[in-house]
Amino acid sequence: MKSVPLRALGWPQIKPIPLAIAGVLAAILPMILNSSYWVGVCTLALIWMVLNQSWNLVLGYSGIWNFGQLAIYAIGGYAAALVSLHTGLPWPIALVVGGFAATLVSLVLAIPSVRLRGIYVSLLTFGFSEVVRLLVIADKTGITGGTFGLSGFDGYGLQSMEPQARYRLIYWIALAFVIITLVAMYFIVRSPLGTGLMALRDNPSLAAARGVSPIKYQLLSFGISGFFAGIAGGLYAFTYGVVSPSLMGLGQMTLLVTMMVVGGLGTLTGPLIGTAIITLVQAELQNWPEIRLILLGLVLLAIVVLMPRGVVPLLAGRMGRLNSWMSAGESKESKPTATSTKT
Amino acid sequence: MNAILQTLVSTIVQGSILALISIGMTLVYGTLRVLNMAQGVMVMVGGFAAYTVVDRTGVSPWISIAVAAAVTFLLGVLTYYMAVKPLLGRPGVDFEMTAFITTFAVATIVQNIILMIYGPRQKPFDPLWPGGINITSEVSITYHSMIMAVLAVGALVALGLFLSRSRYGLAITAVAQNLDAARLMGIPARRVYVVTMGIAAALAGIAGVLLAPLYFVYPNAGDLPLLQALIVVIFAGLGSVKGTIYASYIIGFLSSAVAIFWSSAFALPVLYIVILVVLVVRPNGIAGKPQEARL
Amino acid sequence: MVQVSTTSTPLLRARGVVKRYGGLAAVDGVDFDVFEGETFGIAGPNGAGKTTLFDVVTGITSATDGVIEFAGEPIQDATVHDICHRGISRTFQLPSVFDSQTALANVLVGAQFGQPRSWFTAGRTDADMLDRAKRELIFVGLAKKASALGGPLPVYDKKRLMIASALATQPRMLFLDEPFGGLSPSEVDELMVLLSKVKERGITIVLIEHVMRALMALSDRVLIMNQGKTLFQGSPADVLRDEEVVRVYLGRRGDREEGAPDA
Numbered sequence: 001m002k003s004v005p006l007r008a009l010g011w012p013q014i015k016p017i018p019l020a021i022a023g024v025l026a027a028i029l030p031m032i033l034n035s036s037y038w039v040g041v042c043t044l045a046l047i048w049m050v051l052n053q054s055w056n057l058v059l060g061y062s063g064i065w066n067f068g069q070l071a072i073y074a075i076g077g078y079a080a081a082l083v084s085l086h087t088g089l090p091w092p093i094a095l096v097v098g099g100f101a102a103t104l105v106s107l108v109l110a111i112p113s114v115r116l117r118g119i120y121v122s123l124l125t126f127g128f129s130e131v132v133r134l135l136v137i138a139d140k141t142g143i144t145g146g147t148f149g150l151s152g153f154d155g156y157g158l159q160s161m162e163p164q165a166r167y168r169l170i171y172w173i174a175l176a177f178v179i180i181t182l183v184a185m186y187f188i189v190r191s192p193l194g195t196g197l198m199a200l201r202d203n204p205s206l207a208a209a210r211g212v213s214p215i216k217y218q219l220l221s222f223g224i225s226g227f228f229a230g231i232a233g234g235l236y237a238f239t240y241g242v243v244s245p246s247l248m249g250l251g252q253m254t255l256l257v258t259m260m261v262v263g264g265l266g267t268l269t270g271p272l273i274g275t276a277i278i279t280l281v282q283a284e285l286q287n288w289p290e291i292r293l294i295l296l297g298l299v300l301l302a303i304v305v306l307m308p309r310g311v312v313p314l315l316a317g318r319m320g321r322l323n324s325w326m327s328a329g330e331s332k333e334s335k336p337t338a339t340s341t342k343t
Numbered sequence: 344m345n346a347i348l349q350t351l352v353s354t355i356v357q358g359s360i361l362a363l364i365s366i367g368m369t370l371v372y373g374t375l376r377v378l379n380m381a382q383g384v385m386v387m388v389g390g391f392a393a394y395t396v397v398d399r400t401g402v403s404p405w406i407s408i409a410v411a412a413a414v415t416f417l418l419g420v421l422t423y424y425m426a427v428k429p430l431l432g433r434p435g436v437d438f439e440m441t442a443f444i445t446t447f448a449v450a451t452i453v454q455n456i457i458l459m460i461y462g463p464r465q466k467p468f469d470p471l472w473p474g475g476i477n478i479t480s481e482v483s484i485t486y487h488s489m490i491m492a493v494l495a496v497g498a499l500v501a502l503g504l505f506l507s508r509s510r511y512g513l514a515i516t517a518v519a520q521n522l523d524a525a526r527l528m529g530i531p532a533r534r535v536y537v538v539t540m541g542i543a544a545a546l547a548g549i550a551g552v553l554l555a556p557l558y559f560v561y562p563n564a565g566d567l568p569l570l571q572a573l574i575v576v577i578f579a580g581l582g583s584v585k586g587t588i589y590a591s592y593i594i595g596f597l598s599s600a601v602a603i604f605w606s607s608a609f610a611l612p613v614l615y616i617v618i619l620v621v622l623v624v625r626p627n628g629i630a631g632k633p634q635e636a637r638l
Numbered sequence: 639m640v641q642v643s644t645t646s647t648p649l650l651r652a653r654g655v656v657k658r659y660g661g662l663a664a665v666d667g668v669d670f671d672v673f674e675g676e677t678f679g680i681a682g683p684n685g686a687g688k689t690t691l692f693d694v695v696t697g698i699t700s701a702t703d704g705v706i707e708f709a710g711e712p713i714q715d716a717t718v719h720d721i722c723h724r725g726i727s728r729t730f731q732l733p734s735v736f737d738s739q740t741a742l743a744n745v746l747v748g749a750q751f752g753q754p755r756s757w758f759t760a761g762r763t764d765a766d767m768l769d770r771a772k773r774e775l776i777f778v779g780l781a782k783k784a785s786a787l788g789g790p791l792p793v794y795d796k797k798r799l800m801i802a803s804a805l806a807t808q809p810r811m812l813f814l815d816e817p818f819g820g821l822s823p824s825e826v827d828e829l830m831v832l833l834s835k836v837k838e839r840g841i842t843i844v845l846i847e848h849v850m851r852a853l854m855a856l857s858d859r860v861l862i863m864n865q866g867k868t869l870f871q872g873s874p875a876d877v878l879r880d881e882e883v884v885r886v887y888l889g890r891r892g893d894r895e896e897g898a899p900d901a
Contacts, residue, residue, distance in 0.1 A: 004772040008784035010740035065440060112623050119378050119439050123577045124622060130570055131615045138608035192750040192767075193760035195739075199747045202736040202788075205698060206800075208718035209728055211751035211807055220757055250566065254451045257444065266738075290459035297452035304445050305429040308436045 011190045012268045026175055030168040038283075039167045045279040046174035047235045052260050052271035053181045054228035060265030061194065062221045063201030065118055067253065068109050068125030069229055071132035074247040076102035076230025077237040078136075078144060084153040084238070091156050091238055098234035099227045106226020107219060114218040133248040149244025156238050170239050177235060178272070181228050185268055188224065197221050198266075251293060255282070258300040264310025273312055345481045350599045352478075356488045358595030359495035362588050363550040364568050365575040366499065367543030373519035373582035374539045376439055380447040381422050383569025384454055385415045385544040389551025390560040391457060394466050404471050404552070408494075411552045412545040419544025422449050423537050431533075450565075458562040468555035491553045498549055499588070502542070506584075515539050519582065567611075571598070574614050578621055647710065649674045649811060649842055650695070650726075655704035657690050657866075664690040666866035667704075672811070677843040679857030679874070681850070683887055686863040688846045689731055692815055696728045697721040709810070723754045727809035731816050731846075733796035735803075737789030741780055744788050745771040745803045752807025771806050778802040778832060794825045798832070805836070812836065814845040818852050826852060850888070862887060 007013075030039045055069040080098030083089055089097075109128055113121045136144045144150065156173065158166045188194050196217045199207035208214060237243045246252070255278065263274020278296070285292040307314050364386060371379045392414040393407035426445035430438055475485035506512040517525040518535045526532055550568070558564060575594050579586035597617060598610040605613075648671035657665040665687040672678045680688050693699045695706055697718040706714045713721055727748070736744050749767040775781055778798040783791070788799060797817055804812055817833070818826050830852055837843060837856075847853040853860065854874045862870040862883050870876075870883045877883055 004742060004775060004781050004784045006768070008740055008742040009746065010743055010785060010787075063437075065443070112619055116622060118437070119372075119443065119581065120577060120622065122440075122443055123378070123573050124619070127570060127573055127577075127615050127618070131612045134608070135612050138606075187761065191761045191763055192755075195743065195747055195750055196760070198739060199736050199751075202738050203734055205718070206730065206734050206736065207747065207751075209696060209698070209722055209730075210748045210803055211719045211722035211753070212747065213717075213719045216757050217760065220760060250451070254447070257447075261444065290455050293455040294452050294459070297448045297450075297455065300448040301426060301445055301452070304441050304448070305426075308433075308441055 012186065014186075023179075026178075027172070030171045036164060036167050039171055041279060041283045043167070043171045043174050043239055045275055046171070046178050047232050047239065048256065048259065048279065049178045049272050049275045050174075050181045050235065051229055051232035052256060052263075052275050053178075053185055054225045054232065055256070056260055056265060056267075056271045057185065057188065057197075057225040057228075058221055059260065060267070060270070061189065061201065062197045062218055063266075064113060064218060064221075065122035066109075066113060066125045066222070066225075067122050067257075068128040068132075069225070070248045070253055070256070071129040072102045072106050072109070072226050073229045073233040073236075074132065074136075074243065074245075075105050075233065076226075077233030077243040077247060078150065079230065080234030081150045081153050081237040081243045082143075084155065085150065088154070091154070095231055095234040095238070098237075099230040102230025102233065103223050103226040106222045106229070110219050110222035113222070114215050129248055129253070133245050136245045145244070147245060149242055149246075150237075151242040153237075153241065155241045174235055174239065177231060181231075182268070182272070184224075184228070189268060193217060193220060201266075254293070254296055254300065258296055258303075260310075261300060262303050262311055264312035264314075267310065267312045267316075270310050270312040274310065277311070345479060346603055348478060348482045350596070350603050352482070352484050352488070353599035353603065354592065354596040356492050356595075357599055358592035359492045359499075360550050360553060361568075361571055361575055361595050362499055362591035363495045363553075364547050365572040365579075365587050365591055366502065366584065367546045368572055368576050369579065369582060369584055369587040370515070370519070370539055371543045372576070373584070374515055375427060375442075375536050377427055377442040377446065378439065378576075378581070379422070379540070379543065380443060380569070381426070381450040381453065382543065382547050382572060383565030383567075384450040385418065385547035385565070386551040386554065386568045387457065387560075387562065387565035388418055388453065389415050389548030390468065390555040390564055391461065391551075392548065393552040393555060394468055394560045397468070404469060408549055408552045411548045415548025415551070416541040416545040418453070418548075419541040420537055422446065422544070423540040425449060427536070427540070428533075450569075454562055454565070461562065463562060465559035465561040468552075468560055470556040471553075487556055494553060495550070498546060502546070505542075511535070511538055570611060571614075574611075574618055577618055646673060648672055649709060650844075651705075651707040652695065653705045655691065655694060655706060656702045657687070657694050657699065658702045663702075663866050665694060665701075668861075668863070668866070668868055670861055670868070670871065672842060672844055674810075674842055675840055676858040677837055677845070677856050679853045679860040680844065680846045680863065681848065681853055681860065681887065682863035682869065685865075687866040688863055689815055690866075691863070692728065692813055692844075692846065695721075696726060696813055719751070722752060722807055722809075725808075725810035726813065727752070727804035727807045727811070728813035729797070729800040729804055729815055729817060731819065733793050733800065733820075735788035735791070735796050735799050737787070739788050740785050741788060741791070741795075741799055741802075742771060742775055742784040744799055745775050745806045748803035748806030749774070752809070770808075774802040774806045777805065777835075779828075793820050794822075794829075797821070797829070801832070801836075805841075809841060811842045811844065814843065814847075816846050816848065818847055818849040830855060 029042060033039050033042065051073050058064050058066045076098040079101035080094045083094040083097045084091065109125060112124060116124065137147050139146050156170060158169060161169070196207070196212045199210065199212055200214050200217065204214060233247070236247065259274040259278045260271050261274070262277055263272065264270030282292060285295065303310065364382060368379055368382050371377055389411040392411040393404065396402060396407045396410045397404055426449045427442055430436070430441050430445065470485065470487035471490050472486040475483050477483045506516050514525070514530045514535050515538065517528070517530055518532055522532060571594065575587060575590045578594060579590035594614060598614055601610045601613045650672040652668060652670050655665055655668045656663060668691060680691070682688055694701045697716055701714050704714065705712060708724055708726060713724065736747065746768065749771040775784055778801055780795060780798055780802065783795060788796070791799065817829060821829065826849060833843065833856055845856065857874050859872065860874050860877050861868060862877065864886050869886060870880050
């Protein structure tokens with residue numbers, strides 16, 4: 001059995017040095033950035049990282065074309081905001097309530113989705129997202145606040161703090177959730193659940209013939225993904241003190257899908273790197289909103305056409321080739337293996 | 344009674360326009376397996392092309408229909424070369440998924456270019472024929488609505504004749520039915536793709552001009568038509584031309600009825616709930632084939 | 639040869655199995671029994687309904703009519719994964735693996751999901767399962783390619799990988815759809831050795847095969863199908879003597895010693 005190392009599974013490996021560097025950099029970033037504008041931009045990027053990681057579980061790892069994630073994210077945000085507004089419970093509880101509300105909606109959306117064929121799923125979920133948005137806009141009961149959304153809730157309850165310290169603290173809260181989500185995704189990908197989901201994505205008939213129940217595990221992936229999306233929504237609500245229908249919508253969807261596609265779907269670090277890159281580009285172009293979206297569309301188009309697997313697998317592939325070239329003397333089989341293409 | 348009559352009139356007008364827009368999506372899906380998310384933008388661009396021509400040169404709105412069709416035809420062809428052709432025959436990549444995303448990207452690009460040029464304001468567009476007649480004291484029908492229905496149905500009939508009689512039309516039909524067999528018979532599949540994308544876009548462009556007097560011309564004018572067309576094509580089962588026409592009128596009826604008897608804000612949500620139920624019962628739409636596997 | 643007593647209850651019992659696609663009956667009333675420990679071969683011209691029969695038994699498609707019993711329980715309406723959990727595992731005619739996963743990860747799917755498990759254990763990685771996956775990968779001779787991705791593997795490796803992941807589900811019965819198709823003569827020899835080792839483990843095998851040499855050597859009993867119906871059922875030795883089989887399927891004797899009659 002020694003002849004088959006565990007590494008051969010091709011699971012994502014922890015690379016301690018880059019991970020430590022990235023972690024420290026992320027932690028001290030708000031100290032380096034002296035402008036509260038940039039700390040705010042980075043906080044939003046972190047919230048999007050939580051959302052994109054959750055989306056990636058369904059879209060990338062499970063291969064289910066779910067384009068309804070923004071509605072689930074918004075529902076999490078609204079639920080957390082409502083709890084905060086009406087009950088005065090502490091924010092972590094409101095956040096978790098938002099997460100569970102989102103899980104529930106995600107599961108409801110999953111029931112038709114797992115029974116349908118690819119393109120129909122994208123139509124259904126895309127439409128679902130729009131319907132949720134339109135319903136919120138049309139809402140006259142005052143529960144959701146209609147077009148203007150909800151505001152006036154406590155959020156993290158840090159209003160008494162000095163602004164700069166507050167922005168930093170909010171940044172670190174978001175960072176903590178990015179790390180929690182990343183750790184969760186890491187364990188999911190390496191667990192039987194991850195194996196089963198990727199098997200169903202790669203070859204549904206073979207996966208079923210090997211005993212993977214499509215409905216059971218895909219529902220589970222929707223549930224988990226919904227929970228983290230809901231948390232992301234709650235983070236947004238508490239960071240900005242407002243939730244509105246603008247959380248959803250086509251422009252927002254283009255932005256987030258571009259992030260995931262740029263980074264690489266179905267990789268652990270892809271959503272993180274893609275989000276970082278696109279957020280930076282977006283922030284630089286903030287004064288030209290039309291050009292911003294045109295550019296976003298062009299980037300999305302170019303990435304899908306030129307490198308459909310995203311930046312991360314491409315870079316990892318280069319690294320893998322370098323590694324295998326360096327170790328070519330040891331082993332005759334120097335083809336790039338999965339160990340090196342998944343990061 | 345008046346409300347019922349109103350619904351009936353509205354069904355015919357809405358259904359015909361919906362058919363015009365969604366038949367293009369179905370045609371493109373049938374031949375290329377591309378769900379064209381840029382179809383809504385074509386509706387919007389058709390409106391803008393017509394508005395620009397009328398505004399600048401003062402020609403009759405009737406002529407602007409032809410201009411809009413030509414402009415959107417070219418834009419459809421351009422979409423093919425930008426978003427679809429580079430993906431064809433590429434191994435290891437889910438073509439339907441990537442094409443869904445690239446056409447969506449094209450839609451974003453085009454919409455924001457228009458936004459940059461024209462700004463977000465709604466622009467008025469004159470009806471093709473002002474005025475109308477009163478059927479009863481409360482139910483009236485504008486001449487423009489009648490023209491909309493007549494032109495839409497006319498375009499559909501013309502499309503039907505084109506598909507069943509002309510050389511190119513038959514080639515499109517053949518490719519949609521069986522790509523390999525069509526290739527073996529010497530049909531140049533890629534040229535068929537280009538023409539199909541162009542025609543589909545032109546149909547949406549015409550619809551855009553017809554809708555312009557009702558909903559104005561503005562950069563987001565294509566969003567609602569896209570969502571409605573998506574409902575129609577899911578309901579019909581992608582790729583089924585006949586199913587799409589039936590579905591257009593059914594969806595047209597439902598959305599008119601909800602709008603008139605309840606509120607227009609709930610028309611789309613109600614339709615999506617209907618679709619949800621349809622898909623759970625028949626996962627491939629009303630005209631699609633049932634699934635085989637016991638997965 | 640494993641001695642098979644035909645009086646005992648069969649492990650798999652199929653009666654009047656029919657599969658219709660519209661007006662066409664791909665499988666048209668087939669009866670057969672497979673007994674524990676034996677190797678049951680299925681052959682016949684293209685379009686005879688062999689693969690459809692496999693698909694019906696393993697749940698990939700539903701039977702229009704008929705009864706299929708496994709270990710005494712009806713399975714004709716069971717789902718694909720449920721049939722796998724009951725102990726029937728299969729391979730596919732076209733080499734099909736999980737393209738983006740390594741060879742070892744491919745086999746692990748079978749090891750982790752081959753037995754029934756509830757969803758809340760989906761986060762637990764069991765060392766036993768990993769060991770089983772490694773064992774089966776070594777068993778089929780792919781240990782050296784454990785970390786290679788499934789997609790780019792050559793046909794022979796993919797076929798062995800499919801068998802390994804099927805074995806990792808711990809099946810009582812293994813369905814092999816043309817395991818020898820597209821292989822070189824030396825690969826056919828190697829695979830025959832491998833399959834007889836599978837047989838020695840006490841796993842019941844049902845295989846579709848065009849390569850008559852392999853079919854005859856491995857099978858204890860043979861079913862020849864034609865146009866969805868049973869043409870012949872009996873011992874491999876009798877097949878070659880059956881005039882109808884020779885006329886319909888094998889052609890003139892001596893014509894096709896080796897390889898596929900119509901592949």
